[in-house]
Amino acid sequence: MAWKTLDDMDLAGKTVLVRVDINVPVEEGRVTDATRIARIVPTVRDILDKGGKPVLLAHFGRPKGQVVPEMSLKVTLPALEQALGCGVIFAEDCVGLPAKQAVAALSDGDVLLLENTRFHAGEEKNDPMMAASLAALGDVYVNDAFSAAHRAHASTEGIARLLPSCAGRLMQAELEALEQALGAPERPVVAVVGGAKVSTKLDLLGNLVAKVDHLVIGGGMANTFLAAQGVDVGKSLAEHDMADTARAILDKAKASDCEVILPRDIVVAREFAANAPHENVPVDACPADAMILDAGPATVAYICEVIDRASTLIMNGPLGVFEMEPFQTGTFAMLDRIAARTRSGNLVSVAGGGDTVAAINAAGHGDDFTYISTAGGAFLEWMEGKTLPGVAALQD
CATH class of the missing domain: 3.40.50.1260 (Phosphoglycerate kinase, N-terminal domain)
Structure with a gap:
């Protein structure tokens, strides 16, 4: 394979930006199907085991570049914490001061979830400034969201060109399976x-x-x-x-x-x-x-x-x-x-x-x-x- 995996990366002491897909169904303020959340657990745990600090980037719904309170990722916190077996810190934005302060305050063993990337119009436009703002938050980028890989967005494509990057465990499994089925x-x-x-x-x-x-x-x-x-x-x-x-x-x-x-x-x-x-x-x-x-x-x-x-x-x-x-x-x-x-x-x-x-x-x-x-x-x-x-x- 022409891409790196977590096995190829030194994550000790690094802030690791992880693009995940936790765009899960929600009813009455509760996650009704946590399958997508469960599938990111191996990647997050591997990063923690390697001494990295995982910072999760994700979208939720289609807010179209506007802040839509009903599409806040905060609703996923209970399900995330249950799946990971630990607390998850939440930042009210994915860029700017709230994100910078939350990242700066991280200790070993912490997991941070940043607010919906699609609250910013620059995300879906793959705006270089948006990608740079995201990249400035971390040392390493891990893409574990194959389901969003067909989109050239700031958090899926732009950021990968600015930081040492690799595939997460879910992305790795997906690519290996597809290569086995159609590639060779x-x-x-x-x-x-x-x-x-x-x-x-x-x-x-x-x-x-x-x-x-x-x-x-x-x-x-x-x-x-x-x-x-x-x-x-x-x-x-x-x-x-x-x-x-x-x-x-x-x-x-x-x-x-x-x-x-x-x-x-x-x-x-x-x-x-x-x-x-x-x-x-x-x-x-x-x-x-x-x-x-x-x-x-x-x-x-x-x-x-x-x-x-x-x-x-x-x-x-x-x-x-x-x-x-x-x-x-x-x-x-x-x-x-x-x-x-x-x-x-x-x-x-x-x-x-x-x-x-x-x-x-x-x-x-x-x-x-x-x-x-x-x-x-x-x-x-x-x-x-x-x-x-x-x-x-x-x-x-």
């Missing part, structure tokens, strides 16, 4: 891509067909590809205006010797509702008044055969409407197979994206993948082959 994977490689619209994942599909051996397309996206091949998809969600694009992706896949796997049979219903009357039919037999809500058993059986032969799998999206009974069947059966192969040590499995993580958790396989990314947009842009400014800054 063990073959055969299978990618599973689902979701509603082809138009939102054009770059992703175009990048993947040149890199993987098998591409499974599910969800509403599959309907668009089927329609582009002349299959009647009834009332199913499909982007008929994307037919030429879908055919171009199929042509590129063929030229790259990538097998595109589309539904062979389908589960259809007349209404979009849980437990709606449904039937399994061949892919070319969708009734005109019905919609496709899941992949059929023959399709899933073939996908599982492909997974059995694979060494690496990357997933972004489900096969069907997994949120509703019984249309989760195809997605859950596929996840069962991925999980079993991963547990047996025969498959490297990396997954990411909101719907994907929700489906994995709903199927009870949250601990059964090699790596599950919660990064959202950054994970998708990495899969698309794009350069992430926050990662590039560490490499430079």
Whole structure:
């Protein structure tokens, strides 16, 4: 890897600025899901163990460069203290006198959280003065927020060019997992891509067909590809205006010797509702008044055969409407197979994206993948082959 980790840094006696993602859900003044907070704990503890003083930089919500009291990071303090097992000091600003005084007062073993970086317009503009003001507070910069690495902001990109910098443990794990899945994977490689619209994942599909051996397309996206091949998809969600694009992706896949796997049979219903009357039919037999809500058993059986032969799998999206009974069947059966192969040590499995993580958790396989990314947009842009400014800054 071209970037440094905490293992490469001398942190003893240093003030360590740590960009973290603790943009967590809050209701009635309480954090309702502390998953993101829990994931920064190894980095903070490592810094403390190495004799450094961690100063946490983070955003919260979208205040758009204004001070919005309801978006203060102060709300995260109880959850942070519980996760870290120690007190956390809070500064009322991330730059200026409040930040300088809080940093100057730090003792060994202290953890400091600075106020929302997005309370300043210079953060999202990657303003050099903002980056310099942040950098002046510390000796070393650690980026542990892969989920924000696709943004060229002062606290993710600008600051990394001004201080000795490295990746935190969460960032390191994310980058290593993605390198293992797409950078230098063990073959055969299978990618599973689902979701509603082809138009939102054009770059992703175009990048993947040149890199993987098998591409499974599910969800509403599959309907668009089927329609582009002349299959009647009834009332199913499909982007008929994307037919030429879908055919171009199929042509590129063929030229790259990538097998595109589309539904062979389908589960259809007349209404979009849980437990709606449904039937399994061949892919070319969708009734005109019905919609496709899941992949059929023959399709899933073939996908599982492909997974059995694979060494690496990357997933972004489900096969069907997994949120509703019984249309989760195809997605859950596929996840069962991925999980079993991963547990047996025969498959490297990396997954990411909101719907994907929700489906994995709903199927009870949250601990059964090699790596599950919660990064959202950054994970998708990495899969698309794009350069992430926050990662590039560490490499430079």
